[in-house]
Amino acid sequence: MKRKTIYKFLCLCLTLLMAASAFMPVKALKSTDTANVTISEIDANYGATVTAYKLINVNLDSNGNPMDPAYKWDNAVADWLSAHEYGDYVSADDNVTDTFEKLEDDSTEIKTLVDDLASAIREGTLTVAPQTSVDVEKGTTEANYTLEMGAYLFLVSDGVKIYAPGFARVYPEYDDEHNQWVLSADTLNISLKSNEPAITKTVNGEGVSVAVGETVTYTVTIDVPQYGETVSDTKKAFVVSDEMASGLTFNDDVRITAKLNDADTDISQYFTLSQEEGKLFVYTAKYDELKAVIGDVTQITLTYTATVNNTAYAAESLLNEAFLTYDVKPYVTAVDLKTKNDTVQSYTYGLEITKQVDTVGDLVNGTQFTLSNAEGTELKFNQKDDYYYLDVNGNATLTVDAAGKIKIHGLDLGTYTLKEIKAPEGYTVPSEVTTIVLTDTAENLGELDAVNVSGPNVKEDGTVIDATYKNQLDLIIMNYKNDFNLPTTGGMGTMIFTVAGILLMGGAVILMVFVLRKKKEQ
Structure with missing residues (x-):
């Protein structure tokens, strides 16, 4: 019985408390109440300045309830709307009409209006006092605001991207659960679209x-x-x-x-x-x-x-x-x-060929070469100043100059065959060719990778990448004297050949006699 009495007492207290709460005053909404608004998608590579302009004010009564009408355009904005093709958005006393309020923030109509307002503000044909500007430093992508109730336009300047203007409404909203007016949102995030041509x-x-x-x-x-x-x-x-x-x-x-x-x-x-x-x-x-x-x-x-x-x-x-x-x-x-x-x-490459008569001998001129590509086609050249360059209407013969050199500019990478076709007087023309491979990797474009030359007449340690032109290969090609000369008539050399010939002939005769005798005995 005592427990039931306590239970009834508690129920009565709860009922009285609930009844009393219906008459308790709630926190009234004030026009100075604020929401946190973040403007995002600012390019961190450049930074920018974001400025907020208040387009619409919110009217509240002394109890924090929206008045009728609740929304009113900034005076200058209202005049601009009336003077342009947006007169149905503004009524007498600069109030916002239901025609505008029914529009969604992402609607085409809102976007068109915001573009036009942004253009007018930037061009100076519409003057609206900026609420505040936020400098977005390099490395940062957001501008943060604390804004009172109203509707705002956001413009970005001083960046290198072309940013579309932003629009946001910080409006009151009735909370049925708590029977009071509150802000529609405590925080808003506006992502700005931008375009930076590349x-x-x-x-x-x-x-x-x-x-x-x-x-x-x-x-x-x-x-x-x-x-x-x-x-x-x-x-x-x-x-x-x-x-x-x-x-x-x-x-x-x-x-x-x-x-x-x-x-x-x-x-x-x-x-x-x-x-x-x-x-x-x-x-x-x-x-x-x-x-x-x-x-x-x-x-x-x-x-x-x-x-x-x-x-x-x-x-x-x-x-x-x-x-x-x-x-x-x-x-x-x-x-x-x-x-x-x-x-x-882009890059071209080259060769500097130095002609030397032996490993330590003098440089010589007049020696001639041809250069063929990887397909075996002899390349043709013309001359400019002190170098040869590729020319399909030119000549295939490359001649060593007075300084003992052949300079070739403007070659592509690849494999080449250098062939000597005329040697200095008293020297042999090599029977073998020189193979040259020009390579250049992406790690150090415009500079040859390494020396890659092979051939019996290439001077050892005489091939290097040029110190001035890193796209040029320098090499030394040697010649050797022709030491093979027939002995003079009547000399010891002739006697040796004569004796050898007689011995061979005698041996042949003896062999024939021996063979014939064998056959006869059989």
């Missing part, structure tokens, strides 16, 4: 070893800058240019294509060609016309060729560089161009 260049499908006379193909792949619809035409910069070194002769054959319907389609007509000092070519896109044709395709390709000429030897003579220029702040009136580049390097 440029990639290749040569001969990544090949870097070339020879004089060879046609080199360059392929440049470029991301198309993605400008918003509200960006002015003068700000839609999209320029592609190129610089080519002296060892390359441009063949003036640029082709600009895009992959449309799985086919490489020529789109050169949507670019204007011009010339600038130091530039091989400059192509400026007719941006709107180009976008109308390529649609959602985000890359274009430039393909063109050059011929390696007879000046190509040093590394810098075969350097080629492509450039992409675009506007990094398209919503700002002043032009702010960013140029990105990609460079490719």
